[in-house]
Amino acid sequence: MDNHDKKRTLIIEAATKRFAHFGISKTTMTEIAKDLSLSKALLYYYFPDKISLYAAVxxxxxxxxxxxxxxxxxxxxxxxxxxxxxxxxxxxxxxxxxxxxxxxxxxxxxxxxxxxxxxxxxxxxxxxxxxxxxxxxxxxxxxxxxxxxxxxxxxxxxxxxxxxxxxxxxxxxxxxxxxxxxxxxxxxxxxxxxxxxxxxxxxxxx
The missing domain is CATH 1.10.357.10 (Tetracycline Repressor, domain 2)
Incomplete structure (x- = not known):
């Protein structure tokens, strides 16, 4: 697994925890980025919006x-x-x-x-x-x-x-x-x- 795939997997895992605990509507992309110490720009590089991240989860x-x-x-x-x-x-x-x-x-x-x-x-x-x-x-x-x-x-x-x-x-x-x-x-x-x-x-x- 290359670095790109590893980063993507980490984002999906972090989003899964957030969505499973709070629900998707009460979770923001900012919170997910913060959990991973990522910039929002980098998060949006992997997933352009919350729906695409939700689908990946x-x-x-x-x-x-x-x-x-x-x-x-x-x-x-x-x-x-x-x-x-x-x-x-x-x-x-x-x-x-x-x-x-x-x-x-x-x-x-x-x-x-x-x-x-x-x-x-x-x-x-x-x-x-x-x-x-x-x-x-x-x-x-x-x-x-x-x-x-x-x-x-x-x-x-x-x-x-x-x-x-x-x-x-x-x-x-x-x-x-x-x-x-x-x-x-x-x-x-x-x-x-x-x-x-x-x-x-x-x-x-x-």
Whole structure:
């Protein structure tokens, strides 16, 4: 890692701490620069605005989450246990970094900045790939026989995302669940996973 990358990583880590503790709206670029003893000019050299830094923070957290998920999945042979593990990890990271979910920025899907849209798309693609890898492993173990694992993984992920809108108390004004709602959504997603996988197994028998 060269000096440029090291500096960028340090900025992202410092911003993560600030955003996670105070939230993005209550954190300024000046405070982040001060934490690192950097000039604002140098900070803006790496990140032209707070949104671009915020997007980098979310992307970095997503990478950490998927790395942890990948490590855990290595020792899980059962398809159902693997999917439930993924759901548990998604909830754990959502709770750990809850203050990073800023309603004013990502609360309206029609107004999400381009940088954040890119990260959201990357996360979605990565989730589909991870779920598909679970189905591929189940195929190899003859636990399942899923022909198009990417397509089936996409259907399952979309169904899990849909659970959010069933739980949100204020569906018009809110996009980001409360902590209690996150927990409720996770429980519903686990039930969905069991039903979904049983459906795949029964489909093979018919």
């Amino acid at each position: 979310l992307e970095n957290i997503a990478k950490k989450m998927f790395h942890k998920i990948d490590q855990g999945l290595v020792d899980i042979d059962n398809c159902e246990d693997a999917i439930l593990y993924i759901i548990d990890m998604r909830l754990a990271f959502a709770m750990k970094y809850y203050n990073l979910f800023d309603q004013t920025i990502i609360g309206n899907s029609m107004e999400i900045p381009q940088e954040l849209s890119r990260v959201i798309q990357l996360v979605s693609e990565r989730e589909i790939k991870t779920i598909a890898s679970v189905f591929n492993k189940a195929n190899q173990c003859q636990e399942l026989h899923v022909e198009n694992t990417i397509y089936i993984a996409e259907i399952f992920l979309n169904a899990m995302i849909g659970m959010r809108f069933c739980v949100l108390k204020d569906k018009k004004a809110m996009f980001i669940p409360t902590k209690d709602e996150f927990d409720e959504i996770s429980k519903m997603q686990k039930k969905l996973a069991v039903i979904f996988l049983n459906g795949l197994r029964n489909q093979e028998k018919s």
